[in-house]
Amino acid sequence: MAEKHPSTGDARPPTAKPTSGGSGAETGYAVIGTLISGMAVWGGAGWLLDQWLDTRVFFPVGIIFGMAVAIYLVVARFGGLPPAAEGSRTSTTQGGRRSRPRTQKGQR
Template sequence: MARQLPPTAGPDDTSKGDPWHAFGYVVSGVAVYGLAGWALDRWLGTTFLVAIGILIGAGFGIYMTYARFNKASADDKPVGD
Protein backbone atom coordinates (compact mmCIF):
# COMPACT_ATOMS: atom_id res chain seq x y z
CA MET A 1 0.00 0.00 0.00
CA ALA A 2 1.11 3.50 -0.73
CA ARG A 3 1.73 5.81 2.18
CA GLN A 4 -0.42 8.95 2.10
CA LEU A 5 1.21 12.25 2.97
CA PRO A 6 -0.71 15.00 4.73
CA PRO A 7 -1.85 17.81 2.45
CA THR A 8 0.43 20.81 2.22
CA ALA A 9 -0.79 24.15 3.50
CA GLY A 10 -2.34 26.16 0.71
CA PRO A 11 -2.90 29.89 0.66
CA ASP A 12 -6.34 29.46 2.25
CA ASP A 13 -4.96 27.38 5.14
CA THR A 14 -2.55 29.96 6.54
CA SER A 15 -3.62 31.81 9.65
CA LYS A 16 -4.36 35.51 9.33
CA GLY A 17 -3.36 36.27 12.90
CA ASP A 18 -4.27 35.12 16.33
CA PRO A 19 -6.47 37.48 18.36
CA TRP A 20 -4.73 36.27 21.53
CA HIS A 21 -1.50 37.77 20.21
CA ALA A 22 -3.21 41.15 19.94
CA PHE A 23 -4.61 40.81 23.45
CA GLY A 24 -1.19 39.75 24.75
CA TYR A 25 0.56 42.71 23.15
CA VAL A 26 -1.83 45.24 24.66
CA VAL A 27 -1.94 43.64 28.11
CA SER A 28 1.82 43.15 28.33
CA GLY A 29 2.45 46.71 27.12
CA VAL A 30 0.12 48.10 29.78
CA ALA A 31 1.66 45.86 32.45
CA VAL A 32 5.31 46.59 31.62
CA TYR A 33 5.01 50.33 31.09
CA GLY A 34 2.51 50.72 33.92
CA LEU A 35 4.95 48.96 36.25
CA ALA A 36 7.78 51.18 35.00
CA GLY A 37 5.62 54.27 35.60
CA TRP A 38 4.74 53.03 39.08
CA ALA A 39 8.42 52.46 39.88
CA LEU A 40 9.31 55.93 38.63
CA ASP A 41 6.46 57.38 40.72
CA ARG A 42 7.82 55.70 43.82
CA TRP A 43 11.38 56.81 43.04
CA LEU A 44 10.56 60.42 42.12
CA GLY A 45 7.68 60.94 44.54
CA THR A 46 5.15 61.79 41.84
CA THR A 47 1.67 60.39 41.19
CA PHE A 48 1.09 60.81 37.46
CA LEU A 49 3.74 58.63 35.79
CA VAL A 50 1.83 55.38 36.28
CA ALA A 51 -1.04 56.77 34.17
CA ILE A 52 1.39 57.94 31.50
CA GLY A 53 3.08 54.53 31.53
CA ILE A 54 -0.24 52.75 31.09
CA LEU A 55 -1.20 54.98 28.15
CA ILE A 56 2.20 54.57 26.49
CA GLY A 57 2.07 50.80 27.01
CA ALA A 58 -1.39 50.59 25.48
CA GLY A 59 -0.21 52.68 22.53
CA PHE A 60 2.83 50.46 21.95
CA GLY A 61 0.65 47.35 22.26
CA ILE A 62 -1.79 48.66 19.68
CA TYR A 63 1.09 49.64 17.39
CA MET A 64 2.66 46.17 17.68
CA THR A 65 -0.70 44.58 16.92
CA TYR A 66 -1.15 46.81 13.87
CA ALA A 67 2.39 46.07 12.66
CA ARG A 68 1.91 42.32 13.05
CA PHE A 69 -1.46 42.13 11.31
CA ASN A 70 -0.48 44.64 8.63
CA LYS A 71 2.56 42.51 7.78
CA ALA A 72 0.38 39.41 7.55
CA SER A 73 -2.02 41.11 5.16
CA ALA A 74 0.83 42.53 3.05
CA ASP A 75 2.28 39.03 2.63
CA ASP A 76 -1.06 37.79 1.28
CA LYS A 77 -1.09 40.20 -1.66
CA PRO A 78 -0.15 38.82 -5.10
CA VAL A 79 3.28 39.71 -6.43
CA GLY A 80 1.90 41.66 -9.44
CA ASP A 81 -0.11 44.11 -7.31
Protein backbone atom coordinates in the same frame (compact mmCIF):
# COMPACT_ATOMS: atom_id res chain seq x y z
CA MET B 1 22.55 25.33 16.12
CA ALA B 2 24.30 24.23 12.95
CA GLU B 3 23.38 21.13 11.01
CA LYS B 4 25.86 18.79 9.34
CA HIS B 5 25.60 18.79 5.58
CA PRO B 6 25.23 15.10 4.66
CA SER B 7 27.48 15.04 1.58
CA THR B 8 30.42 17.20 2.70
CA GLY B 9 30.11 17.14 6.47
CA ASP B 10 30.37 20.95 6.65
CA ALA B 11 28.28 22.82 9.17
CA ARG B 12 25.58 25.06 7.73
CA PRO B 13 23.01 27.29 9.36
CA PRO B 14 19.56 25.80 9.88
CA THR B 15 16.99 26.53 7.23
CA ALA B 16 14.27 29.02 8.08
CA LYS B 17 10.84 27.44 8.38
CA PRO B 18 8.00 29.34 6.76
CA THR B 19 5.65 30.77 9.35
CA SER B 20 1.99 29.98 9.00
CA GLY B 21 -0.70 32.61 9.35
CA GLY B 22 -2.23 30.76 12.27
CA SER B 23 -5.86 30.48 13.17
CA GLY B 24 -8.07 33.37 14.16
CA ALA B 25 -7.96 32.37 17.81
CA GLU B 26 -4.14 32.36 17.82
CA THR B 27 -4.06 35.81 16.27
CA GLY B 28 -6.64 37.12 18.74
CA TYR B 29 -4.71 35.79 21.74
CA ALA B 30 -1.50 37.30 20.37
CA VAL B 31 -3.17 40.71 19.96
CA ILE B 32 -4.71 40.65 23.45
CA GLY B 33 -1.43 39.47 24.97
CA THR B 34 0.48 42.27 23.27
CA LEU B 35 -1.98 44.92 24.48
CA ILE B 36 -2.02 43.67 28.07
CA SER B 37 1.74 43.22 28.25
CA GLY B 38 2.33 46.72 26.86
CA MET B 39 0.15 48.23 29.56
CA ALA B 40 1.70 46.04 32.27
CA VAL B 41 5.32 46.70 31.35
CA TRP B 42 5.09 50.46 30.83
CA GLY B 43 2.57 50.91 33.63
CA GLY B 44 4.89 48.97 35.93
CA ALA B 45 7.83 51.12 34.90
CA GLY B 46 5.72 54.22 35.59
CA TRP B 47 4.67 52.86 38.98
CA LEU B 48 8.29 52.15 39.93
CA LEU B 49 9.26 55.66 38.84
CA ASP B 50 6.39 57.08 40.90
CA GLN B 51 7.54 55.13 43.95
CA TRP B 52 11.10 56.30 43.51
CA LEU B 53 10.26 59.98 42.94
CA ASP B 54 7.22 60.05 45.29
CA THR B 55 4.86 61.34 42.57
CA ARG B 56 1.58 60.16 41.04
CA VAL B 57 1.94 61.10 37.41
CA PHE B 58 4.11 58.42 35.77
CA PHE B 59 1.82 55.42 36.38
CA PRO B 60 -1.09 56.65 34.21
CA VAL B 61 1.34 58.08 31.66
CA GLY B 62 3.10 54.70 31.51
CA ILE B 63 -0.17 52.85 30.97
CA ILE B 64 -1.23 55.20 28.16
CA PHE B 65 2.21 55.08 26.55
CA GLY B 66 2.26 51.27 26.84
CA MET B 67 -1.14 50.99 25.18
CA ALA B 68 -0.05 53.30 22.34
CA VAL B 69 3.13 51.30 21.70
CA ALA B 70 1.20 48.03 21.87
CA ILE B 71 -1.38 49.27 19.35
CA TYR B 72 1.43 50.32 17.04
CA LEU B 73 3.03 46.88 17.33
CA VAL B 74 -0.28 45.11 16.68
CA VAL B 75 -0.94 47.19 13.56
CA ALA B 76 2.63 46.70 12.34
CA ARG B 77 2.50 42.94 12.85
CA PHE B 78 -1.09 41.98 12.08
CA GLY B 79 -2.50 44.97 10.20
CA GLY B 80 -1.12 44.32 6.75
CA LEU B 81 -2.90 42.44 4.01
CA PRO B 82 -1.48 39.07 3.03
CA PRO B 83 0.82 39.21 0.00
CA ALA B 84 -0.98 38.75 -3.29
CA ALA B 85 -0.31 35.66 -5.35
CA GLU B 86 1.62 36.11 -8.58
CA GLY B 87 -1.33 35.14 -10.75
CA SER B 88 -3.79 37.64 -9.23
CA ARG B 89 -2.77 40.88 -10.90
CA THR B 90 -5.14 43.78 -11.29
CA SER B 91 -5.52 45.44 -14.64
CA THR B 92 -3.40 48.53 -14.94
CA THR B 93 -2.47 50.86 -17.71
CA GLN B 94 1.10 51.33 -18.91
CA GLY B 95 1.66 54.18 -16.45
CA GLY B 96 0.70 51.94 -13.54
CA ARG B 97 -2.70 53.53 -12.92
CA ARG B 98 -5.76 51.35 -12.73
CA SER B 99 -7.86 51.30 -15.86
CA ARG B 100 -11.28 52.92 -15.74
CA PRO B 101 -14.18 50.51 -15.28
CA ARG B 102 -16.00 49.68 -18.48
CA THR B 103 -19.57 50.94 -18.60
CA GLN B 104 -22.50 50.26 -20.87
CA LYS B 105 -23.14 52.52 -23.81
CA GLY B 106 -24.61 55.85 -22.75
CA GLN B 107 -23.47 55.69 -19.11
CA ARG B 108 -20.69 57.72 -17.57
